[in-house]
Amino acid sequence: MRPTTLVSAALVSLILPAAAGAQDTTHFTHADTLRGDINAPGRAWWDAEFYDLHVAVNPADSSVSGWNAITYRVVSAPREMQLDLREPIAIDSVVQDGRHVAARRDSNAFFVRLPDAGRVGGRGTVTVYFHGRPRVAHHAPWDGGVVWTRDSLGNTYVASAVEGFGASGWWPLKDTEADEPDSQRVAITIPDPIIDVSNGRLRSVTHHPDHTTTWEWFVTNPINSYDVALNAGSYTHFGWIYEGENGPLTMDFWPLAYHRQAAEQQFKQANAMMSCFEHWFGPYPWYRDGYKLVETPHLGMEHQSAVAYGNRYQNGYLGTDLSGTGLGLLWDFIIVHESAHEWWGNSLTSKDHADMWIHESFANYAEAIYTECRFGKEAGAKYQIGSRKRVRNDKPIVGHFGVNDEGSGDMYYKGGNMLHTIRQLVNDDEKWRGILRGLQSTFRHQTVTGKQVEDYISQQAGMDLSPVFAEYLTTTMIPSLEYRVENGTLAYRWTDVVPNFAMPVRVTLGGSTLTRGGSTVVEGGDSVVLHPTAQWQTMPTTIRDASQLHVDENYYVTARPVSSVPQP
Numbered sequence: 001m002r003p004t005t006l007v008s009a010a011l012v013s014l015i016l017p018a019a020a021g022a023q024d025t026t027h028f029t030h031a032d033t034l035r036g037d038i039n040a041p042g043r044a045w046w047d048a049e050f051y052d053l054h055v056a057v058n059p060a061d062s063s064v065s066g067w068n069a070i071t072y073r074v075v076s077a078p079r080e081m082q083l084d085l086r087e088p089i090a091i092d093s094v095v096q097d098g099r100h101v102a103a104r105r106d107s108n109a110f111f112v113r114l115p116d117a118g119r120v121g122g123r124g125t126v127t128v129y130f131h132g133r134p135r136v137a138h139h140a141p142w143d144g145g146v147v148w149t150r151d152s153l154g155n156t157y158v159a160s161a162v163e164g165f166g167a168s169g170w171w172p173l174k175d176t177e178a179d180e181p182d183s184q185r186v187a188i189t190i191p192d193p194i195i196d197v198s199n200g201r202l203r204s205v206t207h208h209p210d211h212t213t214t215w216e217w218f219v220t221n222p223i224n225s226y227d228v229a230l231n232a233g234s235y236t237h238f239g240w241i242y243e244g245e246n247g248p249l250t251m252d253f254w255p256l257a258y259h260r261q262a263a264e265q266q267f268k269q270a271n272a273m274m275s276c277f278e279h280w281f282g283p284y285p286w287y288r289d290g291y292k293l294v295e296t297p298h299l300g301m302e303h304q305s306a307v308a309y310g311n312r313y314q315n316g317y318l319g320t321d322l323s324g325t326g327l328g329l330l331w332d333f334i335i336v337h338e339s340a341h342e343w344w345g346n347s348l349t350s351k352d353h354a355d356m357w358i359h360e361s362f363a364n365y366a367e368a369i370y371t372e373c374r375f376g377k378e379a380g381a382k383y384q385i386g387s388r389k390r391v392r393n394d395k396p397i398v399g400h401f402g403v404n405d406e407g408s409g410d411m412y413y414k415g416g417n418m419l420h421t422i423r424q425l426v427n428d429d430e431k432w433r434g435i436l437r438g439l440q441s442t443f444r445h446q447t448v449t450g451k452q453v454e455d456y457i458s459q460q461a462g463m464d465l466s467p468v469f470a471e472y473l474t475t476t477m478i479p480s481l482e483y484r485v486e487n488g489t490l491a492y493r494w495t496d497v498v499p500n501f502a503m504p505v506r507v508t509l510g511g512s513t514l515t516r517g518g519s520t521v522v523e524g525g526d527s528v529v530l531h532p533t534a535q536w537q538t539m540p541t542t543i544r545d546a547s548q549l550h551v552d553e554n555y556y557v558t559a560r561p562v563s564s565v566p567q568p
């Protein structure tokens, strides 16, 4: 999703409010609990099956109006139903089987007691009519809401970007990542001649006498709610067929009409992206809905089968390299990062926002994988390692559960480097690729917990990685290897680690260091895998002093020689 990074003075001010670790994140409101409790009683008894969403968009006064017919399966004894819709959007009416149902509003949620909710195992449909002016996103995609603007020719240009903030910022639904509908219609009505491009495939275009047009899009797969997108602009369209692992895949592109030439050039990169990610992660998850890039007035977002693109047809991240290695300037960050989310975030979605690392750590790691596909394994590693300087260790990556809280922005760079480190532990690239593809096939089109992902990797790797995940995801520490060389003995241990942390680490003993391509490399020497724990261990060594020990920089750890080791 949001590529949260400080890249320029202009962006710093936009990002800091959301990223600042100084905020009190231990206090949560009643509204946070309503939004974030994935097992709330008003949510648990029913399972969203289909959202039939119809929204009329009125750029003249920045308002929306419409209805969502929610079809649900009853999974346990019905009680009051909780739905979510952010203030100040008003609920006009709630209707079931032609009868109006009273709604009780509680901040950004509302509750209805359905006269005929249905029996366990059965289905029901409830329709919510609404209207209002959704929060304006001034700093999308970082703040969340709807962007109302004009393109450089003065044409209407509107887009939604609501990750974290929530889809309930512009339409009513059960707004939790834990429950995705099996399919969804997104029918957007907008004044002519503006075109709306939403998720999935275009089913119909209906012109109305009042000079508006309804663009009916349909997603045939489960979709997480923040991915449901409104993109309205003066678009043109081109596309092609990509022969992928699961057969022909439509790739469609919707740039603003006056950017067509630039788009035709830049979007060729989508082929290399698709080829690389299908190899490493498995088939693109949405062959039936197709792949799309849609130009937006904001930087980008992983909107499922309609990835938002606002990187101005240049390589890098708005023309800069997040890794500081130069490698990030060789490809378009938004095409690569946001498309990676089709696998990590969209097909495989975290149930609770606190586990958002499942989306961002893997998407960050995918940037390095893409670099590896294009420029070789060493380049991929260099990109990943280069991104470490962006780690802040301000707070844990995993946020608070049940309150729609996201953890530290370290979920990008620290999380990606954690995965790169685990690859070293697996020490078998084909096995590692099998684990990534296995995660995708095992949890395809599902919502998952972080623990499910961690346990799967541990099982497939054949090692208990839970202390490794705990260290990188739940603390602000980086493992530090302490060591000392004296009289032919090497002593070593981990510090700054969680209990039972015993991660192996590769070091080179001896050899000589030299600078090559701007980085320090070790030549010669003995490559040895140490198995440190929090207790001191020793081994005989031929190196004379601590300067002759070099930790393999592919492991995201620090190392420090110490002057004395306590005697046992």
Ligand SMILES: [Zn+2]
Pocket (backbone or CB within 6 Å): 001, 002, 003, 337, 338, 341, 359, 360, 363
């Ligand atoms: Zn992302």
